[in-house]
Amino acid sequence: MAQAQVPEYVRVVEELFSKYKEFVYVGKYIQRWDAVAKITGKALFTADFLKFYKDPVYVYTVRPKYAHAYIKSIDTTEAERYPGVIKVLTAKDIPGVNDVGYVIPDQPLLADKKVRYIADPVALIVAEDKYVAAEAAELVHVEYEPLPVITDPLEVVDLKTLKEKEHVRIHEERESDIISHFKIRKGDVEKAMKEADVVVENEYRTGMQEHAYLEPEAAIAIPEADGGVTIIATTQCPFDVRKAVARVLGLTQNKVRVVVPAIGGGFGGKEDVVNEIGAKAALAAYYTGRPAVVIHTREESMIGHSKRHPMVAWYRHAAKKDGTLLAVEANIVLDTGAYASLGPFVAWRAIVHSTGPYKVPNARVDTLAVYTNNVYAGAFRGFGNPQVTFAFELQMDALAEELGMDPVDLRLKNILREGDRTVHGQLLTKEHGVGLEETLRKAIEVIDWYRKRKEYSQFAEGTLRKGIGLALLWHGNSIGVEGADYSSATIIINRDGTITFRTGLTDFGQGALWGLVLIAAEILGVPPQLFRIEPPDTSSTPDAGPTVASRSTVMGGAATMNAAYKLRKRINELAANMLGCSPDEIVIRAPEKEDVKPSDVEVFCSSDPSKKVKWTDVVEQSFWDGVPLQEFGFFRAPKAEWDEETGQGAPYVTYTFGTMVAEVTVDIETGAVKVDRMVTAYDIGRVINRVGAELHAEGGAIQGLGYALMEEIVHDKNGVVRTYNLSNYYTPLVDDIPDEIIPIWVEAGFKRGPFGAKGLGEPSIVAIAPAIVNAINHATKHRFTQIPLTPERIYLGLKKAGKIKL
Amino acid sequence: MAFDPSRSWDTYPDIEITLNVNGKNYKVKVKPYERLIDVLRYKLGFTGVKEGCGRGECGACVVLMDGELVPSCLVLAVRANGKKIITVEGLAPEGKLHAVQKAFLDTFAVQCGFCFPGFAIAIKHLLDKNPNPSEEEIKEAISGNLCRCGSYYRLIKAAKLASEYVRQGKIYFDVKR
């Protein structure tokens, strides 16, 4: 990009990146703003607001008996006569548009012609009491004409030819049940395959993972006097909820207000489902004129919200004798379930990352997302990248084995470094910050890779085997070409010197908003304790885009920087006037103490520190002098590029890089796996919120361990979910975690990120599963290719291969 | 299913029960099918008690009932009649933090925080019985609590730290902000 074209808001970020080398708040251990509220039980989550609404109505969703069927008729009379029932709503009662599809309009709020998965909403019971509502649901009589149920995406498409097969159509209103098809075409793959010394070819499968955030979905809708509605909801994306609800109710967006209180986890799952339940609550409020609530039970949550896309993939890698990669070929099929949700975007992110952070001169990749009658799949931390990373990192180990090379050496031969081009032809420069090699070298040093790799190959103690494995990752920051990539934040300095911070980004546990406050505090010189983060509210916080794609710190941080930068400039000028020195000499500093007050903050001249005033005096003066102390900051990521036919371009502004290492002990007779130790080394450009970063490294690894070893939503052949609560869907508990997780941070600054920062939210899960499975494969001397790699799968796999006798 | 208005949940009589929650007595009318968690949360306002699964699987809703650790989602309110209940709100006097809560801060353990009320109660229960627990005993004590954000390492560390505080006689701490 030529210098002249760089917008002012990008220039500000670049200027601050080169200016700041030392930090007072950024990268330090600072307690998040809401910690006390959360540990005392005072923090209010959505359902907690019910204690303030004494007379709400309860909304319960009637769901089908079949995962795939035409609806012949719906008879609600009996349910309506049930005592305590106020109203039963069906599709015909929707005043606006009956659709809550996220990327494409394929998902009715209430089904009227057809149901496509086992939890597809058919009607809503609105009742005085939640028990009444659930009871009455059984009295809604729906006549169905059942259709054959498809739970395997390979019944829709052929993995080899990628052609759609003959099958009972799921979305007959669309041209095809293949919703997206992305491509990478680069070089001459056939020629490369012929010239290769080694070719490895495998099929990989990954499971459908459930977010299992501890707080199930909830929304409360309160009718407003002007016909509008206020919605309290546990959503990552309040502006998306507003848009969806306005559409369903036929209201303008300014009549729908969405407020977001504390959120009990999201991981990508609290995106579109909240549009759906927000609309349901709003509909009930519209018809009853009373506050209306939807609170999912865990069962409703498990069957009724999006999941991580299961993947089936065929990969072929070709290399020279010395390990140099020549070509990658892959057919990747993602099962998006009954509705597209964010499927097309997930498929796009999957293909962008599909060949890994390596130099790949020739490539042919096709990625398809297809409908089935499974619960729909959408956004989940990693967003298509964990699936393909599992495949290509197992391929790399398979290749290393064929070549007789150490997995580390093979990777060192091929990884992306500064000056290299990605498979899309994107040149990686110093501006991007390319710290992949450093993550790899540091990780293997800390874990003592070469020694253990040798030692564990020989290890056999009774039925126990040990292994060590690794996996590398790259993860494009923010949303690339998926959508309008903007963000914003507002900083308001109050007359008492405290600060109000507002953004439409949300905090669902990750602590991202705290990172933004640390950035603002760094620039303003005012300690973070003096900031208050307003809950996101579509009526008073500016639209900041969705809180997805690890974009809060990078995009929100850059917007915050812009607001703080402008404020600091004005304050410097004002203080310079008051003190009689030049504006760039102004220093704002606070004493280091936990209960710091605004009047403790000092403003002085660096040339003569005796010239000083209190921060509160400067603030007061600004009101008299007419210097506004409210500021809005905006940021828009540079446009991404992607050629639909060849996959060439510059899909993301930059990439987070990482190296994960896992050590495991496997009992080959029971298939039980203990992950003993992990190293997670990330290049995130710059650590902004150190506590948050560490928690992500730990939390992402634990969730990734679940993905690798135990977590899977299982449908039976009728599309009925067999794993519908935490009693049969297993997530890691305290006994399952590794003995230790060692975090390593590499800070290869990104020129257009706040102080150089890149995202970490999603990368923290991306390469955990392949690291663990590569370690298991090392331990068992077997090539497992499917996750979750349960004890049963390990046992049966080894038995079939004749590696155990039992 | 035939329509039978007498089956409605609404037709069940109210029963008056007495609960002692965090040291205070409350008289409440409940339905025979009502769960303790709903009465605590919605009738008495103790929303620190969280519901994560409704099946006794996640530990978010645990409270102490006459000193015993129970998932309040599995207890019928009528069964709690006359009992002493401690919820997260009752761990420390207003404006103070209990040693367990202080340790959560010291270890920077908080993420979304939805699980913390449950962990706080489970660890408090452990320390009541065993002021000097080993790491294994700590893990055992919190093995029924799910933290999906994955704060486990810090929760273990916090339990150790809290036990030290308790052994030093430091039970309550001032809140800084």
Ligand code: FES
């Ligand atoms: S809500 Fe009671 S144990 Fe999960």
Ligand code: FES
């Ligand atoms: S902090 Fe989110 S579940 Fe524990």
